Amino acid sequence: MQIGYKLAAEAFGPGELVRQAVRAEAAGFDFVEMSDHYHPWLDIQGHSPFAWSVLGAIAAETERIGLATGVTCPTVRYHPAIIAQAAATVALLSDGRFTLGVGAGERLNEHVVGEGFPVDVTGRHALLREALEIIRLLWRGGYQSYDGRHLKLSDARVFDLPDEPPAIAVAAGGTRAAGIAAELGDGLFATEPKPELVSGYREAGGDGPRYAEVPMAWAPDAQTAARAAHETSRWAMTGWKVMSELPNPVNFAAASATVREQDILDKFACGPDPQRYLEVAQPFVDAGFDRLVMQNAGPDPDGFLEFFRAELDEPLRKLTAQPG
Helix, strand or coil: CEEEEEECCCCCCHHHHHHHHHHHHHHCCCEEEECCCCCCCCHHHCCCCCHHHHHHHHHHHCCCCEEEECCECCCCCCCHHHHHHHHHHHHHHCCCCEEEEECCCCHHHHHHHCCCCCCCHHHHHHHHHHHHHHHHHHCCCCCEEEECCCCEEEEECCCCCCCCCCEEEEECCCHHHHHHHHHHCCEEEECCCCHHHHHHHHHCCCCCCEEEEEEEECCCCHHHHHHHHHHHHHHHHCCHHHHCCCCCHHHHHHHCCCCCHHHHHHHCEECCCHHHHHHHHHHHHHHCCCEEEEEECCCCHHHHHHHHHHHHHHHHHCCCCCCC
């Protein structure tokens, strides 16, 4: 079991994210994971720096901790050739500590370049498949070309490549994407404790690490934590089908208007009780995930990092899947 810390790139500016990554390393986390967004989910979050600049700074300021994107869409806002180059560079700067998390994307970020965003999941998966093939091709070295149905590459070469390419973890919300993760990735990434994702990944031949984000909000009391999470992170209650479709923060504000603080308390681990965090994490362990990402939506990141170091680290690592 490895434990990661989610860098909330929609809630903090670039310098603060680097500071938190350094603190996470000191607190004992195995890796930090950072979203790659153009917009925040809600305007009140107020941030969304360029992920790849922040990752480079984190690589320079840390020594041990792993780095990962959670996740990058390499198909619309970026061409996969750019992501192949960016990931190779971060892998070099971090001495091999980088994992490239990829997914089919959300309209929230991808529509901004004016190229449209596929309306159906099948189209998004087709794009992702071709993007992964291009990234793998470029990581072989030399000049490469690719003529796909959706994406093309013309006589391109990534000159600075690590000796070992970064691992690729593919995000999945259903079994089809889990199959892509098994076929073209090195690991699985998810946000829900669905056993069928892990079983689908394994049945398709996947045997790599399985990442999952665990929702939580630390504060000295549960109600303060829930209030903060409701203010900034109630969008997480809308479900993946909504989260992938809406174009701007104002739409997420409207879609989440009926979410209550009690809904947050029901889904998130809120407050100072370590046992509640273990209860929320257990279904992910039962589902077969072995990389748990602590996604803290509370108002005090330093308080959470100290809470993790002092009270949560050891018991989290001791969690094992329960029979049935």
